[in-house]
Each structure stands twice: as structure tokens, then as C-alpha cells.
Amino acid sequence: MISNKAGLISIFAKIYLILILSIFSIIQFNITAASKPFKSKNGMVVSANKIASKVGVEILKAGGNAVDAAVAVGFALAVTYPYAGNIGGGGFMVIHLQEGNNTTIDFRERAPFTAYRDMYLDKYGNVIENMSLEGAASVGVPGSVSGLIYALERYGTMKLSKVIQPAIDLADNGWTLESQDAESFYKFLEVFSKYPSSLRIFTNNGVPYKEGDLFKQPELAWTLKQIRDRGLDGFYKGKVSDLFVQQMMDMGGFITHADLEKYEPVEREPIIGSYREYKIISMAPPSSGGIALIQLLNILENFNFEKDEWGSSQYLHRIVEAMKYVFVDRTYHLGDADFYPVPIDDLISKEYAKTIFERIKDNAVPSAEIFTGDSLRYYESTETTHYSVYDNLGNAVSVTTTLNSAFGSKVVVEGAGFLLNNEMNDFSEKPGVSNQFGLLGTDANAIEPGKRMLSSMTPTIVLKDNKPYLILGSPGGSMIITTVLQVLMNCIDFNMNIQEAVDMPRIHHQWMPDKIYFEKFAINKDAMENLVKMGYDFSDMNDRITTIGLVQGIMIDQNNKIIYGASDSRGNGSAEGF
Ligand code: GLY
Secondary structure (H helix, E strand, O other), X not given: OHHHHHHHXXXXXXXXXXXXXXXXXOOOOXXXXXXXXXXXXXXXXXXXXXXXXXXXXXXXXXXXXXXXXXXXXXXXXXXXXXXXXXXXXXXXXXXXXXOOOEEEEEXXXXXXXXXXXXXXXXXXXXXXXXXXXXXXXXXXXXXXXXXXXXXXXXXXXXXXXXXXXXXXXXXXHOEEOOHHHHHXXXXXXXXXXXXXXXXXXXXXXXXXXXXXXXXOOHXXXXXXXXXXXXXXHHHHOHHXXXXXXXXXXXXXXXXXXXHHHHOOOEEEOOEEEEEOOEEEEEOOOOEOHHHHHHHHHHHHOOOOOOHHHOOOHHHXXXXXXXXXXXXXXXXXXXXXXXXXXXXXXXXXXXXXXXXXXXXXXXXXXXXXXXXOOOOOOXXXXXXXXXXXXXXXXXXXXXXXXXXXXXXXXXXXXXXXXXXXXXXXXXXXOOOOOOOOOOOXXXXXXXXXXXXXXXXXXXXXXXXXOOEEEEEEOOOOOOHHHHHHHHHHHHHHOOOOOHXXXXXXXXXXXXXXXXXXXXXXXXXXXXXXXXXXXHOOOEOOOOOOOOOOOOOEEEEEEOOOOEEEEEEOOOOOOEEEEO
């Protein structure tokens, strides 16, 4: 049956190929000095998916607060943005409450209890290709359902049945696929065809979906109803968990009933820093995002950037050098702080940043001289999603959530209709080997039972006079951190409105490989020539991606009580408000 379907798909493949190639080769963003954000007075939701943004605004209109709306958006994204929205993944929520306090909820996936350090290595100690990237063995214990329910119960005002219902209706009644949805399913059909439960969901009886088709997900609706009616037990115990564990047993996965039953989100103190007169609230480990962002800002605060300096070689040189130092620290010191002693206070201290600032001179310092090491690669994927919410009471919520890769492990739980993450790939599969000096830095992110894998997700809230000024975040693996940095600086240092700040082209450097990644238009000819003279090397991005990040941001003008929303023009999301 599968091979028949695969045959059909290959016929359709030929028909669609030219269309798809032409669409995916287009760089999707527009840069326009006249980019205008969406404006509202009473509340705003910005996400990578229009339907989900609208769901969030309806909750705000019905009297829900920003947390109620965020939880509704989280469940809706699992239905309308299966590429990254999820109930089978994890994420982080940063909250600023109207009373002025800040908190975060960590619902990152965990390693199963039977996981062990070398689980992805063969008998010769080599990484087994793809094992942590695809299929049941790559799945971490999902935290999203637990995190969303925790947030709602602790900080929301509405019942779970109310905020989850829009997602159930969308799954039951279906929603109309736009071209990008059909294309994203199509792009992964070959890999879905390895997993019958996934192929069945993401094809229309074996035929690729196309723009305009109604996409119904009755099995996912059933799972969401289990959650609606039984709360946590509807997902982590009972029938859904039985199907989940069965899938693991059938396909060589590690997750057991005990893993699911014992999963718990953690409410953590945020990482707090400052940049000029602004306060930065971001995510603590197991995300590296908050620490890395604040480290970068601490270093860059020592420079004064003129308004017209944006895009100059001097500006790019300074931010790139800062990125290199911060990514060295990320590599060697960051992991789940519940398992590894992350030197958080040292890393985010202004004094430490000053020592790095003093090392930034006129030319590029080769990465190998900053810290000699092997060419360590980050295996984090770029497919994650962010959403930002603000309500008329002054509550701000910033959520980044992920299945890791696009469509995660590519495995849909048979009978339960939801995709599973492949987050185990965010661990260091083989710690220590990249450092020729034998430093055990990457042990920070080694696999251990129950440990959370290191993330780069950087859901962030920026306060001005202790009131929300920016709410932002992005997908993009290691590029999340540098994306959030640049958008934030675009607003604060270069006085851009939030849409301009989000849309401007971006660059990225992560220490190793020693290259500047850059989007089209990010580096003009003069700047490029100067940077080459300073000693920089560049990636043409063709080997990896064409865009950096996909930001969903909100800027609040507290004086005039105006909320501005901006969904990145690189994508197809929307800012919705009222
Ligand atoms: N999976 C991407 C991240 O957590 O950073």
C-alpha cells in the first residue's frame, strides 16, 4: 500500500517539481524603508500562522489575558502549523505580568530515563547517521502540553476547555491549505513515505495536497479532546500515551510510560540583564538563548552606534567579533543547569563583557585563535516557531516552541495524529572530541537520563521603565540568538519601527565555522570589501539556508498606548490585534 502511494507520489513529484523549485528558490523577504507595523490599542498576537494569530485575538476579545491567548495559540499552531507548532515537542515561555513580575516556564523536552551518553554511537564510537535526527529514536519526552497547561493554570484566567476548543474545531472541521502549507508537506513527502502514519496524514489518500484543499485532522482532534477532557492525563496517561508508547516500541524508540507520566515543566527565574536604559528578560538554561543574548548586549553596550552606522563594515565587524566570543562560551559552558554547573553569573556579568570588548580591535580575530578547537558544528535545526502576545492589562508573553527539525522526527503517532519531535539531536552526541586540548566543555550538553537538551531559543521581553517595550523571538537554531540580537539593536540603537527592525536583512556568525553567514542585501559591496580586508570569510548560504530567522515581534508605545505588531516578511504569519 505504501509503495503504491509512493509510486503515485513520484508521478506527482514530476508535475510539482518545477513549481516547487521556483517557489523555494525565491528569497521571501522584502526590505522596504516604508515597512509599517500593524497597529492596535487593546491587544496583539503575532505568530508565524495567520489562523493561529486570529485564534489568539479572539481569546483576548473574549476577555482572556495574554497567557490565555498564548495557550490557545500554542494549541492552534499544532493544528495549523504542523511544520513547527506542536503538542509533541517543547519550548519556553517568558512572561511579564501586569504587576511587574517576570517569570519563565521551561517545557523543554527531556531525555528518556533509558537514555545514555553514547546512545547514538556505534561500536567504534562513531555517530550513527540520522539516528538522533529522524524516527522514533530521535524523540525527546515532549513538554508542550504540560507547559501550556501549567501556564494556563498558574497565570491564565480561562478554562482549558475554552482555549483548546479553537484548535479542536480546526482539526475537526479542517482549514484551507495555502500554497506554502501544501509546499511544505510536499517537500517532505519522500521522508514521510517511510512512516505510514505520517504519509497518511500529510497526503490526501496518497496524493499530495494542494493549495485550496481542506486539511482535516480527525485523529489530532481526538487527541486534543482527550487533553480538553482529562487535562494532563489526557496526554501523559491513558489512551494517547498507550498509542505513543506503542509507536516507540514498534519503531525502536526509547520513551516509556514512566517517561510520560513523570514529565514536568519547570518554572524558572528568567535571565535578566540590561542594555543601555532597557531591561532584558529572557530564557535561562537549558536554553543558551538568554545568557548568550545578554552577553552579546553587554559586550556591544561598550560601543556607541551612530544612527547611520547600520550595515557599515565597522558595525558588522563589532557584532561579529562579539558573536564569536559568545559562541565559544556557549559551546563550552552551556547545558541543562539542573545537571551541569553553568557559570551563569560570570557569563552575564558586565565585567566579563568588558574584557571581551577590550579584545575587539580593528581586524577579525580568527576563530581558531579565540579558542582553538575542532570545527565544531551546531546540529540545531532551523525549524522552530515563535509567537508574541500582549494584552490591554499590560501582560506580555513571549513563546518559542519547536519540534526541532521541520515536522520533527517525521513520525506521527498512529491513531493520535500528532507529530513527534527529534529534539535528542540538540544534545552533544559525542562530547569532548571537538576539543584537541581535551577540555570537557561540551560535557555540559552530554546526554543523561531525564536531562534537557541545550537550546538556542530566545523568547525575550524588553522593558523600558519597567513596562513592556518589545516582545520578540525567532526560530533558527543557533541563528535565533543572533537574530534576536539584531532586531533588538535595530529598535534600540537604530530607532527602527518594529516592522523595519524585523524585516531588515541579517548576518550570523557562531565562532565555528569561521564564516559570516548573511542574507541577501545584508552586506553591501563597500562593507564586504572592508570586511575582506579585515580578514573575514563568508558563506554564500547556499549550503544551508537563504534566510536567517523568522521573527514575530511586538513593540509597545506606552506613552501613547499603541501596540505595534510585526510578523516577519520572510514568512506568511500575521500580526492580529483589536
Ligand atoms: N531545536 C532548536 C533549539 O532548541 O534551539
